[in-house]
Amino acid sequence: MRSGPREAVGTEAPWVLRAEGLGKRYGSTDASVTALADAHLEIGQGEAVAIMGPSGSGKSTLLHAIAGIIAPDEGRVLLRTRAGTDGGGAVGADDAGAGVATGTAGARSVDLAALSDDERSALRLRRFGFVFQQGMLLPELTASENVELPLLLAGFARSEARQRSAETMSALGIGSLGGRRIGRLSGGQAQRIAIARALIADPQLIFADEPTGALDSRTANEVLDALLQTGREPGARALVVVTHDERVAARCDRTVRLRDGRIEGPGAGRAGSGEAVRPGGAR
Numbered sequence: 452m453r454s455g456p457r458e459a460v461g462t463e464a465p466w467v468l469r470a471e472g473l474g475k476r477y478g479s480t481d482a483s484v485t486a487l488a489d490a491h492l493e494i495g496q497g498e499a500v501a502i503m504g505p506s507g508s509g510k511s512t513l514l515h516a517i518a519g520i521i522a523p524d525e526g527r528v529l530l531r532t533r534a535g536t537d538g539g540g541a542v543g544a545d546d547a548g549a550g551v552a553t554g555t556a557g558a559r560s561v562d563l564a565a566l567s568d569d570e571r572s573a574l575r576l577r578r579f580g581f582v583f584q585q586g587m588l589l590p591e592l593t594a595s596e597n598v599e600l601p602l603l604l605a606g607f608a609r610s611e612a613r614q615r616s617a618e619t620m621s622a623l624g625i626g627s628l629g630g631r632r633i634g635r636l637s638g639g640q641a642q643r644i645a646i647a648r649a650l651i652a653d654p655q656l657i658f659a660d661e662p663t664g665a666l667d668s669r670t671a672n673e674v675l676d677a678l679l680q681t682g683r684e685p686g687a688r689a690l691v692v693v694t695h696d697e698r699v700a701a702r703c704d705r706t707v708r709l710r711d712g713r714i715e716g717p718g719a720g721r722a723g724s725g726e727a728v729r730p731g732g733a734r
């Protein structure tokens with residue numbers, strides 16, 4: 452894991468996730484709320500994208516839709532899986548199904564909506580990491596047991612999960628917290644555990660919903676450092692972060708702004724949008 456400033460992601464970086472025309476309504480037809488309308492979004496490999504907007508503007512709905520947690524009423528979400536970097540021919544093995552199409556150079560696009568619920572869950576476990584405001588850690592488990600969980604759920608042996616948990620925690624500077632109960636961690640420590648848990652399966656994307664919202668500004672910065680570091684390795688993973696905090700957004704490569712369920716301005720696009728990419732080191 453590199454610790455220097457993150458390089459800017461050029462518009463030529465291949466997209467890893469692409470949302471096309473997403474729409475989502477809640478409620479009955481006569482009393483429905485349009486939470487998301489005609490949302491187009493492309494996330495580049497290794498890119499950090501902030502999602503901002505007033506309360507109720509659809510940020511969480513967008514995040515949950517692109518992460519395959521909720522099904523949009525309209526549109527589709529494509530994930531481009533890594534070709535040849537998963538080892539053991541794992542590409543597509545957990546994403547198998549009607550939604551997998553092979554593209555150029557062995558890259559595959561998976562249409563999340565075309566997967567069964569089980570396939571989508573398996574894909575989320577394998578490809579995505581999640582960090583929420585309150586950590587969502589299980590209090591009856593130790594810190595390292597929490598970190599191991601995604602691997603155990605994905606069928607890894609306990610010994611391997613334990614070893615990778617220790618490595619991931621140590622890379623985040625929290626190796627000494629493994630045996631702690633969740634209730635005995637500070638807010639910042641708990642968020643780092645949540646980040647370790649999000650990273651352990653080596654996902655392509657991290658989705659974070661207000662990950663620093665409950666923290667003081669210094670701790671928030673440290674947690675943000677840990678989150679932004681996650682994309683710095685070669686073959687970097689992308690980060691999508693919902694935030695109300697302009698300082699968090701300022702450290703991302705790009706900000707997508709929502710209002711009344713619609714993406715404002717040029718924030719959706721990358722290639723061809725002419726959108727400015729923050730210079731390297733802005734983080």
Ligand SMILES: Nc1ncnc2c1ncn2[C@@H]1O[C@H](COP(=O)(O)OP(=O)(O)OP(=O)(O)O)[C@@H](O)[C@H]1O
Pocket residue numbers: 477478484485486504505506507508509510511512513
């Ligand atoms: N499960 C649900 N049932 C009904 N309405 C919902 C549901 N989830 C969200 N909504 C509505 O959809 C709209 C968008 O909600 P969403 O949570 O995506 O906004 P947000 O921008 O993330 O808000 P906040 O910043 O307050 O978390 C809001 O009007 C909200 O009330």
